[in-house]
Structure formats: structure tokens, C-alpha cells
Amino acid sequence: QNTLTVCFSVGYSAVALNHVIDFKEKKQEIIKPVSPSELFPSLPIVQGTSKRIKVLTRLTLVVSDPSHCNLLRSTSANIRLYDIIAVFPKTEKLFHIACTTLDVDLVCINVTEKLPFYFRRPPVNMAIDRGIYFELLYTPAIKDSTMRRYTISNAISLMQVCKGKNIVISSAAERALELRGPYDVANLGLLFGLSESEAKAAVSTNCRATMLHGETRKSACGVVYTVKKPRKVEEEETAVPACKKAKTQA
Amino acid sequence: AAAFERRVLRCAAEHHYLRVRLELPDGGARPNAAQFKQLVVTALRELHGEVGAALPVDVLTYEEKTLSAILRVISSGLVKLWSALTLLGFYQNRRCAFRVLQTSPFLLALSGNSRELVL
Numbered sequence: 001q002n003t004l005t006v007c008f009s010v011g012y013s014a015v016a017l018n019h020v021i022d023f024k025e026k027k028q029e030i031i032k033p034v035s036p037s038e039l040f041p042s043l044p045i046v047q048g049t050s051k052r053i054k055v056l057t058r059l060t061l062v063v064s065d066p067s068h069c070n071l072l073r074s075t076s077a078n079i080r081l082y083d084i085i086a087v088f089p090k091t092e093k094l095f096h097i098a099c100t101t102l103d104v105d106l107v108c109i110n111v112t113e114k115l116p117f118y119f120r121r122p123p124v125n126m127a128i129d130r131g132i133y134f135e136l137l138y139t140p141a142i143k144d145s146t147m148r149r150y151t152i153s154n155a156i157s158l159m160q161v162c163k164g165k166n167i168v169i170s171s172a173a174e175r176a177l178e179l180r181g182p183y184d185v186a187n188l189g190l191l192f193g194l195s196e197s198e199a200k201a202a203v204s205t206n207c208r209a210t211m212l213h214g215e216t217r218k219s220a221c222g223v224v225y226t227v228k229k230p231r232k233v234e235e236e237e238t239a240v241p242a243c244k245k246a247k248t249q250a
Numbered sequence: 251a252a253a254f255e256r257r258v259l260r261c262a263a264e265h266h267y268l269r270v271r272l273e274l275p276d277g278g279a280r281p282n283a284a285q286f287k288q289l290v291v292t293a294l295r296e297l298h299g300e301v302g303a304a305l306p307v308d309v310l311t312y313e314e315k316t317l318s319a320i321l322r323v324i325s326s327g328l329v330k331l332w333s334a335l336t337l338l339g340f341y342q343n344r345r346c347a348f349r350v351l352q353t354s355p356f357l358l359a360l361s362g363n364s365r366e367l368v369l
Contacts, residue, residue, distance in 0.1 A: 142339040145296060177273065177347045184336040184350055191333045 056083040056211065060108060064090040066097065084214040086135060092117035099127035105213045106135045106168065109158055111151040119161040128166045133210050134158060138180070138188055139172045155192035164198040168206045263355035266328040267310075270335060271318040273347045281341070283312045286319060290331075293338040293348075298330050307331060310357075318351070320360060328353075 059082040086106035089095040098107050100123055107127065109115075127134070136155050140147035158167075169189055173179045180188075182203050189199025272289075274280065281289060287309050295303035305327045312319040323331045335348040352360050 138337075141337050148297070148337065175345070177275065177345050178339075180336050180347070181349060183353075184332065187329060187332045188336060190329050 056214075058082060058084040058086060060086045060088055062088045062090070063094055063098075066094065084210060085217070090116070095119075096123045099123035099130075099132060103217060104132065105210050105217065106133050108135045108137075109154060111137050111154055112140050112147050113150060115154055115157070119158060121161055124162050128162065131209070131213050133166045133168045133206055133213075134162065135168045135170055136192070137172045138169060138185065139174075139178045141188075142178055142180075152192065159193040164194045166206065167194065167198070167202045168210060169202045170207075264325055265322050266325050266353060266355050267357050267360055268321045268323070268328075268332070268335075268350055269318065269352040269360050270321060271316065271349045271351055272341075273349060274317065274341065274344060276344055278344060280314055280317060282314060283309060286312055289338075289341055290321065290335070293334040294331065297334040297337055302330055302334060305330060320357075322357075325355065 084106065085104045086108050087098045087102060087104045088108040088110070089098045090110075095107070095117065098104060124134075136151070136158070138151065141151045167189070169185050169192075171179055171185070186199045186203050189202045190196065192199075194202060272281075272286070287307075290307055290309070291303050294305055294307070298305075306324055307327075308322045310320040310322055321331070332350065332353070335350065338346070338348055340346065352363055354360055
């Protein structure tokens, strides 16, 4: 809670609280997210505007096996409650699956150890077309100097493939001291090889696009739209796939 | 025919100024001015090596009570200094954080902060 207070004072306008699920342990169940209204009875106002700060909830799935992805397609009601869903692939195959077919908003890129796989251009380009963003964390870089090297090297190899598009930089801060202001983080983007405008976008516009992507994903799930054709009375058409495709492209 | 020459100045200011504040939450000994400069140079060395540590950085003012300072750096070294301050995590094995409050190529601009305006 102290961390959130620092966030607001430093100048962020929207914060997402992350919940990590690791599938290696047995019997992981997805619990309901902590509702932000429990933490703050009234959210303070963003500096300079008159809107309140948004606090969202986010779920990160650490997948090391293709069977873990089935959880995303299941109709567990608790998944719907999260605003943003991120996946953390551990193998090249899973990275490919996450970029092309999985219904997520963010793909996390590992920064704490050397990547076991190289990025290839086809899945990355498909992810960019689908509107999926790649996420880099910067808090390990503050804690440990070995992690700094891995963060920067993984970020640079990602930049070479995706040319700086669709990047989001976020912190995995557990304490208030591990947080940095938005312009500081944009400066870190310059270190990773982004251009100045891309670095600022990585903190502002790309994050907003991720939020909107999450909202469209939430609303398009489970929509059944029946249309009765006027001539043939007995035929009913369900236009579910078209609706979903249209909304994710929007 | 009048001869004229065209001069293009891009980022003519040669120094950039940063107002920073060091956050040390635990109530231990506070660094004095020399130790503060040592901390900045150490941060540069950890991230950018010996070349970074050799970057000409000056501490123009330093207040020990609030741990805030105004730094001056060559314009080409602004990105290195700023990223080194951002990624610094520890001071004498105590957790700390640098908050960059203002940055500008002109020293006069650091005197007023539009974020602290009371509307």
C-alpha cells in the first residue's frame, strides 16, 4: 500500500497490481484478485488533470508446458475478473504459441537469466499485428549487477527483431524504493536501444493500448449474437467468431 | 550579390542540469557532499564502467537535510548519468532510490517547479 502511495506521488496515472501464478507447483488455483477499492477508499487525483488514478489488476502466468495454456481457455470465472492477462513463456515453442494463438495482452520477456531461445521474426511480427505487447521489467536491474547485464542484453536482442515496436517497460517493484518515475523509465528505454519517441511511448501510449486491449478481450469473450435471416426462417446464425475477430483488430 | 552564411545550432547548451533527491528511508548516517559525489561516481562506474566514471559531473549545490542536490553534466552525457542514477539501488548496503525532480539545459529553469504549483 505504501508502494502505491509513492506511485501516485511520482506521477503515474494508472497502476496495475500483478499476481503471478507458477504452474510448476501443484494445485494452483486462480484466486480472485484483490479489489482496489479495499486498499484505497478514495483514489487521489492525477497531477495536472482532474481524473482519478486508475488501479487495475493483472495476472501473470508462468508457463513451461503447453498443457498450462489450457487454463486460459477454460471457463474459470476468476480469470475474467482480471483486467490484463500476461503470459511468461519459458520455451521457444511456447513463445510461438503465445504470440500467435493465445488470448493474452502481454508477453513477458525474461530478464533475470540468459534467454534459452532466440527471437525469430515471424512470431514477433504476428504478435505485433495482433496487438500483443512485449514487456520488460526493470526492477531486477536495480537489485543485482548480473541481472543488469541480462536485462540489457535480452532487451537489445528483442529490439533487433521487433525494431522497437510494441514494447512496454514495467517494474516488478515489491517495495516503494524500487519504483522509479516515468521519465526515468523512459530514459532506460534509450539504454535498451529505443529511439526517444519510442521510449516515451513504451511508458505511456503502449501501456494505454494494453489496457484497452484487455478491455476488448474481456468484453468479446462469450458473446453470442444470433441473427435470424429474413428469408429462411428456420436458420439461425451465430456470429461469434466474426465479432471476436473484429474486436481484437479494433 | 550579398554573401551570407547559415549557422545551424542544435542543442546549443553545453551542460544539462538535474535536480535530484536521494531517498534513504532508514535513519542512518546521511552522506555529506563528498560522499554524495562519490556515490554518483560509483553509480556511473557500476553501469558504464571507467569511461562513465570519468564523465565530468559537478555537484553544484547539496543540502544534507533533505538530501537533494543540483548536478551539472555535459549534454552528451545526460543519458548515461540519468540511467546510472535510476539504476542505483544501494548505498553502503542500505536500500536507496534517486528521484530526479527536474532536468533542464538551463539552470534558471530549475528554480520553479510547475508540478508543485498549488492550484
